[in-house]
Amino acid sequence: MSLPPTFKAAVVETAGKSKLYDPSLQQEVPVKFELKDIPLKKPTYGYVLVKVIASGVCGSDVHVLNGAVGSQFPHVAGHEIIGEIAAIPETEDHWQIGDRVGGGWHGGHCHFCKYCKRGEFLLCEKEAVNGVSMWGGLAEYVLLRREAVVSVPKDVDPASYAPILCAGVTVFNSLRNMHIRHGGLVAVAGVGGLGHLAVQYARKMGYKVVAIARDPAKRDEALKFGASAYFDRTHNAAEELKKLGGADCIVLTANNGNLVSQLQPGLARGGTFLTVAIAGNATFDTVPAVVQKQAFRGWPCGSAIDSEDAIDFAKNFGVECAIQKYSLDQIQEAYDSVDQGKARYRNVIVFQ
Ligand SMILES: [Zn+2]
Ligand SMILES: [Zn+2]
Known part of the structure; x- marks a missing residue:
């Protein structure tokens, strides 16, 4: 050459x-x-x-x-x-x-x-x-x-x-290290560049996947990528997750730190809130973190x-x-x- x-x-x-x-x-x-x-x-x-x-x-x-x-x-x-x-x-x-x-x-x-x-x-x-x-x-x-x-x-x-x-690799490698039980529920917050891959990887890894976003136009695409449900984040998505028994893992892929406190109530007992987004400061309630053994963590790539x-x-x-x-x-x-x-x-x- x-x-x-x-x-x-x-x-x-x-x-x-x-x-x-x-x-x-x-x-x-x-x-x-x-x-x-x-x-x-x-x-x-x-x-x-x-x-x-x-x-x-x-x-x-x-x-x-x-x-x-x-x-x-x-x-x-x-x-x-x-x-x-x-x-x-x-x-x-x-x-x-x-x-x-x-x-x-x-x-x-x-x-x-x-x-x-x-x-x-x-x-x-x-x-x-x-x-x-x-x-x-x-x-x-x-x-x-x-x-x-x-x-x-x-x-x-x-x-x-x-x-x-x-x-x-960021969503694949983080998800595979979260030790989520097979068949567990993964909620992907944000359906963009990272999110559309997170939905697909999580689904193909054997998890139930729900997508959370604020753009109704993303609903059909999220379902096509493998999500079994789509929740609008402005319509109390945490309540919707609770109805499903809570998410074993919530993956934040949107650059919005406010979603951490908004969605934490939708986390299952023992669940992990995972961020792969650079989303600034966020508030994670320590009460359920302790009482319900919930974790908050990030992952680089x-x-x-x-x-x-x-x-x-x-x-x-x-x-x-x-x-x-x-x-x-x-x-x-x-x-x-x-x-x-x-x-x-x-x-x-x-x-x-
Ligand atoms: Zn070194
Ligand atoms: Zn990058």
């Missing part, structure tokens, strides 16, 4: 300024992308160079590109990457040129901190994050750290599987093997990510639709 001297990247020169992060702002500054030609560097020890085939735009990119998670600018975001290895350093003894691979949120770990020594790579004190601490996949080429590279089968569609590298499992599960059990495809030229449009909550359900940049 011959390498070009430069590659196109969707560069954001300076962080946007949003009232979401600073309510006192007089003037918001929107995130603006510029397509730039960047000199292509060969990978050094510990890295592989990937030619990107498809790259998802995630809700987290809004946080990243508004400077909320400490990225250095100019910056290239993107952490839902599928591509092919285009170059490796001489030291590389595992990955080969031509391998189909992916890069998710988890972009690398140190192997030596106490969390890494315990195998808890997601908790690494020096965790690298693709498209956050490193430049990401909204570009024709990306450098990925070898220990976090995800092996992707060549017979899955790169565009519809790219979002599995973040949205998919997954390491390489978790992403490989999430892809394998999706392929074998028919979890399908609903996507809209864009070209790199259309990155601004693709991002703005995510920022405005209009994506149905994930936007993916597809490269030629």
Whole structure:
């Protein structure tokens, strides 16, 4: 594979300024992308160079590109990457040129901190994050750290599987670690990018699933994704959950912390309130937490093997990510639709 001297990247020169992060702002500054030609560097020890085939735009990119998670600018975001290895350093003894691979949120770990020594790579004190601490996949080429590279089968569609590298693995990996009894009730709050995958994964894992949202237009789609019921969150969804005996797990996928206190009464005894959404402060009542042994917890995403499992599960059990495809030229449009909550359900940049 011959390498070009430069590659196109969707560069954001300076962080946007949003009232979401600073309510006192007089003037918001929107995130603006510029397509730039960047000199292509060969990978050094510990890295592989990937030619990107498809790259998802995630809700987290809004946080990243508004400077909320400490990225250095100019910056290239993107952490839902599928591509092919285009170059490796001489030291590389595992990955080969031509391998189909992916890069998710988890972009690398140190192997030596106490969390890494315990195998808890997601908790690494020096965790690298693709498209956050490193430049990401909204570009024709990306450098990925070898220990976090995800092996992707060549017979899955790169565009519809790219979002599995973040949205998919986040809901899959969190749900499979909640120890919910088979046949239990999982309530998914929010039917968007994360939520539509959570409904499908939970259903295919063998749980009864109800979806909770506020847009009546989502009802039919939620049922199609595998929910057995849809509750409007503005019509006391917690009461509806109680009528079903309470949810063994409520999964918050909507960026609305108020839903925690609203929905907690719908949690079953011994149930877990799981958030995979960055939803600000929330109130979780300690009385039922103690008396009814309820738990509140979050979950970040997954390491390489978790992403490989999430892809394998999706392929074998028919979890399908609903996507809209864009070209790199259309990155601004693709991002703005995510920022405005209009994506149905994930936007993916597809490269030629
Ligand atoms: Zn993400
Ligand atoms: Zn570490």
